[in-house]
Amino acid sequence: MDGHRYFAPDLLAGEVAVVTGGGSGIGFAIARDFVALGADVVIASRSAERLADAEGRIAARTGRTCASLPCDVRQEADVDRLREFVTARYGPATTVVNNAAANFFMPAERMTRRAFDAVLSTDLAGTFNVTRGLVPAMLEAGRGLVLNITLAEPDRGFPGFSHCGAAKAAIVSLTSSWAYEWGGRGVRVNGIAPGPVPTEGVAANMLGEHDPARAFAGAATRIPARRLGTPEDISAAAVFLCSPAGSWITGQNLVVDGGFSLNVPPNAGA
């Protein structure tokens, strides 16, 4: 069920939103729900094929179109092209969702510098590049929103995924710094920290040789809400934070995880 059903149909009318990684998983759900609620949306990621497919699915589900542009968030020149494309098509972006990310299982002692850089350059530098590219126009306009897709309590570590944990911890810190620096100039900055959401990206990149069905079923038993998250759980929170209903919320990292980060021991409360 799409996340936009909770909200008034024109809630985001007048917004121009860029969603990185909007062709799949959580980013797709956010883009789809923003479109359904009246925003003009550009989805951006590396694969033109994935973006074209997502554009078609969004139009079929919402009856409204969005636009897409191939963009590698690691490349500043790509981000410059993205800003020019968005501005020419819809006017300057008023909302950016930094959702694009890379992650894969890698024990810390085997982590090569190239593997570390592959994740840090996508997750951390990518978030910096896109924000740095799009926020100046928001500051000039005196209004804007940045939403970073993060991780719950990343300072506690992310065993097996230390590169991604480090990147997400730094993004949470950027969220606070940017919120403070830009709060007086009309730009809010927040994070959403999703719990386990069984997307294709997770199945393909994080589970190694594990059978996805078994791995996901095992994870669900460790969640107080006793179910995995859905992309719609995350997109509904994104709509709230990026709407006027969230206008006094900035610098926060909203955990949306069915209680997963409470670390309830197995069988507790069963």
Ligand SMILES: CCC/C=C/C(=O)SCCNC(=O)CCNC(=O)[C@H](O)C(C)(C)COP(=O)([O-])OP(=O)([O-])OC[C@H]1O[C@@H](n2cnc3c(N)ncnc32)[C@H](O)[C@@H]1OP(=O)([O-])[O-]
């Ligand atoms: C709870 C939080 C959950 C978060 C979830 C998510 O983020 S889900 C989002 C999940 N979605 C995605 O991740 C999106 C899709 N992901 C991707 O496209 C890739 O993961 C990528 C962006 C890292 C490739 O970037 P690129 O083209 O720049 O990389 P490259 O090919 O040039 O390799 C550079 C180094 O990294 C190594 N290495 C790379 N991949 C793997 C692997 N799977 N396995 C092991 N190692 C891997 C590779 O060996 C090499 O090191 P070496 O051996 O030369 O010393």
Ligand SMILES: NC(=O)C1=CN([C@@H]2O[C@H](COP(=O)(O)OP(=O)(O)OC[C@H]3O[C@@H](n4cnc5c(N)ncnc54)[C@H](OP(=O)(O)O)[C@@H]3O)[C@@H](O)[C@H]2O)C=CC1
């Ligand atoms: N699913 C989960 O359990 C959790 C997810 N998250 C976070 O949620 C977000 C979405 O993850 P999810 O939907 O699960 O995974 P996906 O793999 O579906 O999403 C990753 C997206 O990032 C894009 N991407 C990757 N590298 C780049 C790049 N260099 N430039 C531009 N786009 C890029 C991919 O598109 P393309 O290949 O076309 O470039 C893809 O659409 C991520 O930030 C992730 O870290 C956080 C906690 C838990």
